[in-house]
Amino acid sequence: MAEEIPEVVIDRLPIYARALSLFAANGRDVVNSQELGEQLGVTPAQIRKDLSYFGRFGKQGRGYNVKRLLEELHQILGITREWSMVLVGVGQLGRAILGYAGFTRQGFRIVAAFDDDPGVVADTVEGVVVKPVADLEAAMRDIDAQIGIVAVPASQAQDVIDLLVKSGVKAILNYAPIAAQAPPDVRVKDIDPVLALQSMTFYIKDLGAGSSQAK
Amino acid sequence: MAEEIPEVVIDRLPIYARALSLFAANGRDVVNSQELGEQLGVTPAQIRKDLSYFGRFGKQGRGYNVKRLLEELHQILGITREWSMVLVGVGQLGRAILGYAGFTRQGFRIVAAFDDDPGVVADTVEGVVVKPVADLEAAMRDIDAQIGIVAVPASQAQDVIDLLVKSGVKAILNYAPIAAQAPPDVRVKDIDPVLALQSMTFYIKDLGAGSSQAK
Numbered sequence: 001m002a003e004e005i006p007e008v009v010i011d012r013l014p015i016y017a018r019a020l021s022l023f024a025a026n027g028r029d030v031v032n033s034q035e036l037g038e039q040l041g042v043t044p045a046q047i048r049k050d051l052s053y054f055g056r057f058g059k060q061g062r063g064y065n066v067k068r069l070l071e072e073l074h075q076i077l078g079i080t081r082e083w084s085m086v087l088v089g090v091g092q093l094g095r096a097i098l099g100y101a102g103f104t105r106q107g108f109r110i111v112a113a114f115d116d117d118p119g120v121v122a123d124t125v126e127g128v129v130v131k132p133v134a135d136l137e138a139a140m141r142d143i144d145a146q147i148g149i150v151a152v153p154a155s156q157a158q159d160v161i162d163l164l165v166k167s168g169v170k171a172i173l174n175y176a177p178i179a180a181q182a183p184p185d186v187r188v189k190d191i192d193p194v195l196a197l198q199s200m201t202f203y204i205k206d207l208g209a210g211s212s213q214a215k
Numbered sequence: 216m217a218e219e220i221p222e223v224v225i226d227r228l229p230i231y232a233r234a235l236s237l238f239a240a241n242g243r244d245v246v247n248s249q250e251l252g253e254q255l256g257v258t259p260a261q262i263r264k265d266l267s268y269f270g271r272f273g274k275q276g277r278g279y280n281v282k283r284l285l286e287e288l289h290q291i292l293g294i295t296r297e298w299s300m301v302l303v304g305v306g307q308l309g310r311a312i313l314g315y316a317g318f319t320r321q322g323f324r325i326v327a328a329f330d331d332d333p334g335v336v337a338d339t340v341e342g343v344v345v346k347p348v349a350d351l352e353a354a355m356r357d358i359d360a361q362i363g364i365v366a367v368p369a370s371q372a373q374d375v376i377d378l379l380v381k382s383g384v385k386a387i388l389n390y391a392p393i394a395a396q397a398p399p400d401v402r403v404k405d406i407d408p409v410l411a412l413q414s415m416t417f418y419i420k421d422l423g424a425g426s427s428q429a430k
Contacts, residue, residue, distance in 0.1 A: 007414075008223065014413035019394055039394060077413050078420025096311040097408075102392045106409045146419055147412065170422055171415040173408055177317045179234055179254060187418050189411035193312075193388060194321045196404035197362065198229035198292050199222075200386040203402050204361055205293025207385055 009050045015040060016047065017073040024066050032063035082107045084144060086169070088160045089151030090115040090123070090130050093175060097151055098126040112143055116156075133160070140167035150174045161188070224265045230255060231262065232288040239281050247278035297322045299359060301384070303375045304366030305330040305338070305345050308390060312366055313341040327358055331371075348375070355382035365389045376403070 019039050023031045033044035040047075051057050054076055057069050074080050085103075087094055087110050097103075098110060114133045115121060123130050131139060148164035150157055150172060157176030164172055171187040174180045180188045234254050238246045248259035255262075266272050269291055272284050289295050300318075302309055302325050312318075313325055329348045330336060338345050346354060363379035365372055365387060372391030379387055386402040389395045395403045 010417050011410075011414045013417070014410040017413070018392075018407075018410065022394055076417065078416040079413055081420075083412070083416060092311045092314050096308045099307050100408070102407075102409050103412075106413070108409065108412055146422070147415070170419040171412070173411055173415075177233075179237055187415040189415055191406065191408055191411060192233075192317075193315070193406055194317050194323065195226075195229040195233065196388055196406060197298070197318075197323055197386070198232070198294055198321070199226045200362070200388075200402040200404055201293040201298060202225050202228070202291065204385045205296075207361070 005053050009053060012042070012046075012050055013073055013077055016050070017070060017077065017079075020064075020066055020070045020073070024070060028066055030063040031066050036064075079107060082109060083147055084109055084111045085147040085149055085173075086111065086136070086140070086143065086145045086164075087113040087128075087149045087151060088115070088133060088136065088164070089149075089153075089175075090117075090120050090125055091151065094151040095125055097149060097175070098128060108147070110149070111145055112139060114139075133163070136163055137167045140169075145169070147171045147173065150176055150180075152176060154178050220268050224268060227257070227261075227265055228288055228292055231265070232285060232292065232294075235279075235281055235285045235288070239285060243281055245278040246281050251279075294322055297324060298362055299324055299326045300362040300364055300388075301326065301351070301355070301358065301360045301379075302328040302343075302364045302366060303330070303348060303351065303379070304364075304368075304390075305332075305335050305340055306366065309366040310340055312364060312390075313343060323362070325364070326360055327354060329354075348378070351378055352382045355384075360384070362386045362388065365391055365395075367391060369393050 016036065019036055033047040036047055037044040057064055057072065085108055087097060090113050094113065098113065103110065110128060113125065113128045113130045114136050115130050116133045120130050121132050146169065148169040150160050152160050154176045157174065157178045158181060161172055161174065161180050161182060165182055165186050169186070172180070172182060174188055174190045177192055177194065180190065182188045231251065234251055248262040251262055252259040272279055272287065300323055302312060305328050309328065313328065318325065325343060328340065328343045328345050329351050330345050331348045335345050336347050361384065363384040365375050367375050369391045372389065372393045373396065376387055376389065376395050376397060380397055380401050384401070387397065389403055389405045392407055392409065395405065397403045
C-alpha cells in the first residue's frame, strides 16, 4: 500500500489528524470536509480525495465521525503506539528539542542523547544522560529506537546521518540545513525554517517596503 | 500570478534553490532535471512541470544553467533582498532561534524580540534586547519588519499571532503546536516537528519492533 500513495498525501494526514483533534477537543462529533478544509486552507475535494486512498470514511452529505476518523488516521500513520528516538547534538537547539513537550505528548520519546563536546558529555539534560557520539552504534544495540534526530552543525550532519543509518535507524528528523542523503529504505524529513520563510516571501515580496506601517 | 500557482509548487521552489546552491558550490555549471530529481527524491517530470509555471528554463536535453536558474528562483521567491523579522517568545526555543545562523546566512534577520517574562525582558540575547510583549504594537511602528516568528507556548500562540497581524506583519513562522488562524492576506507556516515524525511513522510502522537490532 505504501508504494502507491503519493508522499504529499501522507504528509497531509497528520495535519488532518491534528485538526480533527481540535474539533474533538471542542466537543464536535461530526465534521464535514468543508469545515475541515476551511480550518486548514485545503479544498474539501482534496481532503475527500486524500482520504479515499484509505477506504470510505463518512457518508455523502453526512460528514465524518470525528472520533472514528481520528482513530483510523492514527492507525494508518502508526501513531497508536509509542516511538523511541535518539538525539544527536546537545547544543542550544538540541536542548530545546529535549525540552519540547510536544514530542512526549504525541508519543515520541527521546530515550538517548549524544554529543561530541566533552563539556556536555555525561551531563543530564531533561532527564537524559548525554553520551559520546563514539558510543552511539554500540548503545543502539541495547536501545529499541527507530527514529534519530539530527541537531548537529551542517558540517557534521551527513556523517551523523550515516552513523544513524548504520546503527539501524529507519527514520531521521534532520534539523541541519543540508540536503541529507540516506538509503531508500530510510525516511528523512528536514526541519528547515528557512525553506518555510522562503515560500512565504514569494507571496509578500510585492507588498513593498514599509507596507507593515500602512495601518 | 500568485493566485494561479498551486501553493505546493511554491513550497518546492526553495528546495530546488537549496539543491542548486549545492550543485553550484560543487562547481557545476549545468544540471538536468534527472540529477536534480535524484538529489531531492522528486521526479524529473515534476521539476519540469513546477518550473514551467515561471517560463522556460534550459533547453530540451541540455539541462539547466545552474547559476541562471538559481538567480531566477531567488527573484521569483523574493529572496534577492534582506528580510527583517520579529521574534515573540524568548524561552529555550526562542534562544535557539535567535542563535540559528541559518537565518542570517539566508538574508533573514531578527531585528527585535519580545517576551512576557520579567526575568527575560531587558536581557540581551544574541545581540537583541528583549522587550515586553505589551510594547510590540508600538515598537512595530518604528521597525520595518514583515515577518513574525512565534515561539511562545501553545496556549498563548493565537493571541500573539493576532497581535502580530494587528501590528502589520504579513508572514508568520509559527513554532507553537496549534492550528493558527490568520486573515487571508497573512501567510502562516507552521514548524511542527511532530507532523514530520507522524508522516514518517506511516512508512516504518510495519517494520516491527526490534527491527533496529536486525543488524
